[in-house]
Amino acid sequence: MSAPTKVTPISGFPEFLPAERLVELHFLDVVREVFELHGFAPLETRAVEPVERLLGKGGDADKEVYGIRRLAADDDRDAALGLHFDLTVPFARYVLENAGRLDFPFRRYQVQKVWRGERPQEGRFREFTQADIDVVDVGELAPHFEAEMPLVIAEAFRRLPVGEFRIQVNNRKIPEGFYRGIGISDVATTLxxxxxxxxxxxxxxxxxxxxxxxxxxxxxxVLALASVSSTDLSFVDAVHALGVRHPTLDEGLDALAAVVAAGMEQAPGVLVADLRVARGLDYYTGTVYETQLVGAEAWGSVCSGGRYDSLASDGRTTYPGVGISIGLTRLVHLLVTKRGLTASRSTPAAVLVAVVDEASRETSRRVATALRARGIPCEVAPSAARFGKQIRYADRRGIPFVWFPGAGEGGDQVKDIRSGEQVDADAATWQCPPEDLRPAVVTP
Amino acid sequence: MSAPTKVTPISGFPEFLPAERLVELHFLDVVREVFELHGFAPLETRAVEPVERLLGKGGDADKEVYGIRRLAADDDRDAALGLHFDLTVPFARYVLENAGRLDFPFRRYQVQKVWRGERPQEGRFREFTQADIDVVDVGELAPHFEAEMPLVIAEAFRRLPVGEFRIQVNNRKIPEGFYRGIGISDVATTLxxxxxxxxxxxxxxxxxxxxxxxxxxxxxxVLALASVSSTDLSFVDAVHALGVRHPTLDEGLDALAAVVAAGMEQAPGVLVADLRVARGLDYYTGTVYETQLVGAEAWGSVCSGGRYDSLASDGRTTYPGVGISIGLTRLVHLLVTKRGLTASRSTPAAVLVAVVDEASRETSRRVATALRARGIPCEVAPSAARFGKQIRYADRRGIPFVWFPGAGEGGDQVKDIRSGEQVDADAATWQCPPEDLRPAVVTP
Incomplete structure (x- = not known):
């Protein structure tokens, strides 16, 4: 088809070049692998919800929703629909809709695009991918899940090229009990x-x-409480030293101590009790999480969440939950633009099979088939140009190996175009170095 | 958050239960693996395009587009945007926008949701995932790519539980040349x-x-031509026997013979020259593809595409391409609902680590960590209920193994809850049977 000539980016709707997308895919693969190792089931929900459900969440969410509408709609029979702006609202609806067909406690992960009609600014997007895990139960939710969530994230982040990071944890009951203990009744405004x-x-x-x-x-x-922080259990004494007592405060301190103790055991130095962390959203009722990359605190939290006593409710049954969400597009975009993360090549292909002449393309194709059968991604050269040009084709894409059918005595040869080394090779047995099999995430 | 009580499906926006989603994920993993083995680079484009670009494609596409709009928009400064209805229009725009930063011929795969505002009916969705591969070049595109596309799909389908399938191929030049040869000038209407x-x-x-x-x-x-079909090169003689000659017809027959010959070599019996296949879209100019599952021809084509001389053009440069697209959601939905495909369990977890009492949860957690470190997905029991209840927890989800810390003499034991067999085991060395490591796709 012919296309109009004007092609421009749309502010807030980021797109990656292939090498950058390979970085993003690496992040997606790692978080999925870790989520699945922890027994979270994959789930996807539709991109749209009734607008009234999206706006019902309270806060200023109504400023952020994109409505959708059939351009050729000849009637108003379609309910007003909007694109989801997070994965929590649709998950809550999904749980209510399918409660009879799910087993509780239900552990799920969900990695999908969300859309927000905000004014775009650097690092803020109108379309982006979130990667969420949640555990939801019926009636009651065991507190050990609140310790588990940030430790799953810690395991994922340790496997990712994000450098050092800190997961800050707090418990809503601590400021709530403390504020009440000093005679402040408007907890929400103070938070x-x-x-x-x-x-x-x-x-x-x-x-x-x-x-x-x-x-x-x-x-x-209030400021003294907010300044308390520790990577061990000393935050409890530091709060007690402020001389405020309240039953809700004690509940919160006990709960947070359990989370931090689990962190000290399983991910030393990663979890930080930080009593300043409040999270803006009203529905958190227990532990809350934020995550910062060390040296990039100005980026703000790259992974946040918390516990909610009522993720969903149908009036008879209440479903409490706890969850945490990685702002994946934002994280990858910042790492790509600020820290120069990229992929070692722009294609999955590890090998380019050269073509001697068009009449022997079938020979090259058979080499490629033999390599693929053993899991080696490869590509057959698009034309039987002279070998120098075929090598440049591989070089431009970062493909490390070029295969030359019939180049050796009675067999093929393969050249590592980085070192220039060229050796005899058989497509049925040649071992691709494991580090070259997939594109690697690298910094310049 | 509390939710409005009414929760209903939205017609045309399908959602899967976890076991069904695991089937879909298996399909997504297989197509991705095969696409990457063939050196296609991953790409994602934004979900939205300017409405004028979406409608510019011609045909009755304007009937299908969803427009989006910020509900709280206080001005009209945002250009009119719509959700993409396929992955070809955004890919063409992406190629034009990034032509200077891409290496040609450019091979990419793209697996994303698309949206169409059609009237929903069985097996037709308003939101669904497509999995596309395309090769695009500058100015000229080598014909061997037209043979490659259906063979990549054949390799993916052979690895998927879709049963027997046929990829029907035709070349637009055959009917075009034939119609002109018998004096019909309105080729488009006839097609x-x-x-x-x-x-x-x-x-x-x-x-x-x-x-x-x-x-x-x-x-x-015209009907005689449409009735010609063969899995070998005999279609050429069958067309010649109709007594019509035209240079464009000969070009088309040569091109189609090359595609079918490659198919006979690489995927015997899969490719069928079928001169009835026309594909509705105007922009195909060479080979066209459709795919049918044997015994489910009524489902229509599950994977289609073709060659276009002008995928994109900026007025100076033309980018010819060839591509093919799997209607993935539709395919999986039909296999799930009509053939009963499901997953062997509803969670990635292969093992449930039992908890003897809450005080020893940390012991169970350490077992889980040891198993995960060796790539075995597992879950720690949510509560220290009696073992019968913990086993039922695993059974309901199809988790095959339950691990009992300290159940053996001086060590742990693991039970295969399908056979009831319980043996001594060490989390640092126990081998999960490979067939149980991931959920399998099964039919009842």
């Missing part, structure tokens, strides 16, 4: 103000707290 | 009528041809 700490700093936060009705002493105490 | 043969049969097609201006003899010849 929302504390959530701005990273952006505006403690001075302005104290002012906002006082504006919202807190005394100077209360504001000082 | 569109012949395309209805499967639906309405030869009688009504002859009538429509005559209505469109053909003589009875011309109509008879």
């Amino acid at each position: 929302r103000i504390v959530d701005k700490l990273d952006k505006v700093g403690p001075g302005p936060v104290a002012e906002m707290l006082i504006e919202s009705g807190a005394s100077e002493d209360q504001a000082r105490q | 569109r009528i012949v395309d209805k043969l499967d639906k309405v049969g030869p009688g009504p097609v002859a009538e429509m041809l005559i209505e469109s201006g053909a003589s009875e003899d011309q109509a008879r010849q």
Whole structure:
């Protein structure tokens, strides 16, 4: 088909070149592998939900939804539909819709595109992939799942080229109990103000707290709590030292201590109790998570989540859950643009099988078939150009090996075009070096 | 969050249960593996294109497009955007936009959701996944790629539980040359009528041809050509026997003979020269493909494509291409609903590690970590219920093994809950039977 001549990027809708997409695929493969090793079942939900369900979530979500509409719709019989802006709302609906056909506790992972109609800015996208895990149960959810979530993420991140990272954990009950213990009753407003700490700093936060009705002493105490952080259990004593007691605070400290203790055992140095972490969303009721890459704290959290007592409810049954979500497109995009991550080649092919002349293309094709039968990705040269040109074809794509049928005495030869070394080889037995079998993720 | 109580499926937007999704994932994994073995680079494009680009394709595509719109848009500065209805239009745009950064011939695969605002009916979806491969070049595209496409698909299908299948191939130049050779000048209209043969049969097609201006003899010849089919090169003689000669016809017969000869060599019995295959889309100019599962011809083509002389053009440079596309959601949905395909379990976990009591959960967790370190997907029991209940937990999900820490003399034991056999085992060395490591695709 012919295409209009104007082709331009659309702001907020990122696209990768092939080598960058190979980096993203590596990330997708690793998170999937780790999620499956931990027994999370794969799930996909449709991209659309009724608009009323998307907007029902509260907060300012209504600012972010894309509605969809059949351009040729000749009637209004279609319900108003919108693209999902996260994977939690559709998962909650899926659980309600299929409750009778799922086994609880239900562990699922879900890796899909989501869409948000926000104003695009650097590192903020209107279309991006999220990778979520959640555990949901009926009525009650065992607390050990709250310790499990960040440790699954820690295992995935350890296998990824993201460098050092910290998963910050808090428990909503700690600030809630603490605020009540010092006589603050509007917990939600106080949390929302504390959530701005990273952006505006403690001075302005104290002012906002006082504006919202807190005394100077209360504001000082709120900031003191937010400054508590430890990679071990010492945060408990640090909170006690502030002299505030409340049953909800004690519950929260016990719960967070269990999560941090599991982290100390299984991923030393990765989990940090950080009592500043609030998470903006109202529905978290227990542990909350944020994740920062060391040295790239300005990127903000790359993986967040928490526990919600009521992920879904049909009026009779309540489904509590806990989940965590990797902002995958954003993470990969930042690593590609800021740290120069790329792939060692722009194609899966490890070998280019050269073609001596068009009449012998079938010979080259048979070599390729023999290599593929043993799991070696390869490509047959597109034309029987002179060998120098065929080698350049491989070189431009980063394909490490070029195969020359009939080049040896009574057999083929293969050339490592990086070293120039060329040796006799048989397609039925040649071993591709394991590190060359797949494109590797590299930094320049 | 709380959810509105009404949860209903949306017609045309299919969702799978976990075991069904595992079937779909198996299909996705196999096609990806085969595409990568053949050196196709992975690519994803954004889900949206400018509406004018989507509608510019001609035909009745305008009936099928979903437009998107920010619900909270306070201005009209956003260009009109729509969801893509196939992967060819966005790929053509991507090639134009990135031509300077791609190496040609460019081989890519693309597996993504597409959306069509059609009236839903059985096996027709408004949201579904397509899996495409294409090769695109600058100016000229070598004809051997036209033989390669269906053979890549044949290799993927042979590895999938789809049973016997046939890939029907034709070349647009054959009917075009033949029609001109018998004096029919309106080739496009004639092709569109012949395309209805499967639906309405030869009688009504002859009538429509005559209505469109053909003589009875011309109509008879058109139907005679459409009835030619062979799994070898005999179709060439069968066409010659009809007594029509035209240079374009000869070109088409030579090209199709080359494709069928490659098929006879590489995938005997799979490729069928079928001169009835027309494909509705105007932009095909050479070989065209359709694929049918034997015994399920009523499902129609599950994988189609063809050659286009101008996949994309910026006015100065033309990019010819050839591609083929698997209608993956539709194929899997039909196999699941009509042939009962499902997965052997509803979770990736091969092992459930039992928990003796909550105090020893950490012991069970260490077993799980040891198994995962050797690539064995597993799950720790959600509660320290009595073992009968923990075994039922595994059984309901189809998890084949339950691991009992400390059950043996000085060690652990593992039970195959299908046979009941329970043996001593060490998490550092136990071998999971390879056939149990991943969920298998099975028929009841």
